[in-house]
Amino acid sequence: MLTKALPTTLTTAHLLRVGTALTLSAVLFGLAGCSSINELMAEGSKPPAIVNVATDQQPFYDALNSLILPPKSPQAAPQGIADGPYNGVMPEGEQFTTFVKNGYFDEFLVVYYPNFVTQLRTDLVNGLYNGWVTYRLSDSRIKQKVLFRQGAVQEAIVYSQAGNPEYHFWFTNEQPTSGMRYDNNGNAVESMF
Known part of the structure; x- marks a missing residue:
């Protein structure tokens, strides 16, 4: 298992990206004129460029940025x-x-693709995401799961095209604190942070 400390500037840059992603507001429901939920959800997911990343850590940053x-x-x-x-x-x-x-919006939120496949499913408490948010592709494959507690991200799992967990990240105070990459058999092969 490989472990590397990251430069402080990388952590700060990435945290800015996470902060940007978390600033989306109630426009989720088309109030901002976005043409689709994909466009709207991606609106808050544009990270600042990460520079001078060690090449063996770049896949982690790519997964976080996705x-x-x-x-x-x-x-x-x-x-x-x-x-x-x-x-x-x-x-x-x-x-x-x-x-x-x-x-x-409270208790739950379910968003469907036009073909009625569930795109996003989560629980809400007092309007805040609370629990696992599952985001699926239009063919029902899971793209990612993110765990929230009172609106704050705690964990995130990114899935491969084959539907297997590929990356798992943990957050403290909405900042990524650790990450794990898995092979096609579900074995942990590399850690980060």
């Missing part, structure tokens, strides 16, 4: 929506189902 992180702020419902079940449609046809409570 994470699609939902907004950290509470997910407000459109104004005038009464408490109770709520269904909506994104401009590109993605449908979503949730529950409105005190003006915020």
Whole structure:
């Protein structure tokens, strides 16, 4: 197992990327004019360039930069929506189902592709992501899972095209603190941080 300490500047640069990704707000539901949930989720996932990374650590940064992180702020419902079940449609046809409570999406959020495959599934508490957010591709393969506690990211797992865990990251105070890369058989082969 390989372990390397990272330069402070890399950590800071990456943390800026994670902070940027977590600043998306309630525009998740098309209120910002984005044409699809993919475009919207990617909007907050544009990291600053990471420079001078040791070549053996670059795959970790590439995997971290590929994470699609939902907004950290509470997910407000459109104004005038009464408490109770709520269904909506994104401009590109993605449908979503949730529950409105005190003006915020609460309890759960499920977003569907136009072919009705679940794209994103998570639990919400007081409008904040709380629990595992599962993000799937349109063919139902899992792309990633991210664990949130009261809106703060705790863990993230990135899956390979074959559907196996490829990278696993752990976070403290929303900062990546460790990571693990797995081979095609699920064996840990390299660690980071």
